[in-house]
């Protein structure tokens with residue numbers, strides 16, 4: 232049985248997982264959650280809070296696995312006193328402020344533009360745009376723009392992320408373990424969210440930005456990727472159905488160059504060190520895992536802090552198992568891993 236008692240006696244570094252009372256009191260409370268009147272938190276405070284939350288979550292998950300009631304109580308209380316999931320989310324929202332570069336879906340929108348994905352046009356502008364459509368075809372409810380495509384966003388903090396302008400409200404499902412905007416974001420654990428029974432209610436693109444690294448165990452991350460993939464299997468059916476309904480219509484573009492070939496897809500974002508400085512995960516290993524699950528990498532961008540991917544789902548694979556295996560030995564690496572069972 233592990234006890235955290237001895238650990239808590241050790242002297243902690245200033246950026247330890249414990250936040251000072253002053254730091255905690257500067258986090259906006261839940262009463263301000265839907266109408267935040269305060270500006271973003273200082274970036275150092277947000278970083279400390281996010282790091283602290285991840286560490287405590289991971290320790291809590293280990294304590295639960297080891298069935299250690301003392302550690303469970305201690306860590307749960309620590310999570311609560313430091314503001315819990317909501318404080319963590321507020322710190323993440325601060326990191327997404329326009330001053331700090333905006334939300335990660337800006338990159339997805341850049342890629343949509345590169346791929347020629349047309350924004351759905353509203354009815355008014357649709358009439359106006361009919362003559363300007365460079366596919367030589369009018370907006371016919373889904374064959375030539377995104378209006379019949381559906382987005383599922385896992386771990387959503389804001390209903391006004393950049394990519395939302397491409398998906399009207401009925402075409403998007405936003406969810407989070409804790410909803411900061413209950414009228415627009417579903418309070419839902421994605422792992423308990425079933426694939427819709429009806430293919431028309433399924434999704435063509437899933438956004439999973441900075442969520443996989445939130446999952447505290449390597450096997451939990453593998454399960455999340457598998458669950459996402461079960462939605463993508465259905466998305467392939469949606470694609471086939473859509474293709475059948477538009478096969479009689481012509482477009483000027485060669486089929487393989489058409490923007491719709493980028494779907495179904497998963498937009499995945501991780502902190503860069505998860506793939507650049509982990510003992511157990513490299514970009515090559517992530518690529519192997521994704522290919523084994525049936526994906527092809529369409530786009531990738533590495534920034535100093537984050538790595539962004541657009542994975543197109545092609546299916547037809549036979550998933551392999553991936554264990555936690557040391558790939559890059561060395562003292563100063565992190566332990567981020569994905570295990571697929």
Ligand SMILES: C[S@@+](CC[C@H](N)C(=O)[O-])C[C@H]1O[C@@H](n2cnc3c(N)ncnc32)[C@H](O)[C@@H]1O
Pocket residue numbers: 316320323327335385386387388406407408409419420421422439440441442445446500
């Ligand atoms: C760091 S925030 C990321 C938010 C945002 N997507 C971004 O890119 O900044 C991670 C969010 O994922 C949510 N989350 C983690 N696991 C989840 C799950 N199984 N189902 C739904 N949301 C989840 C957390 O509640 C948290 O709000």
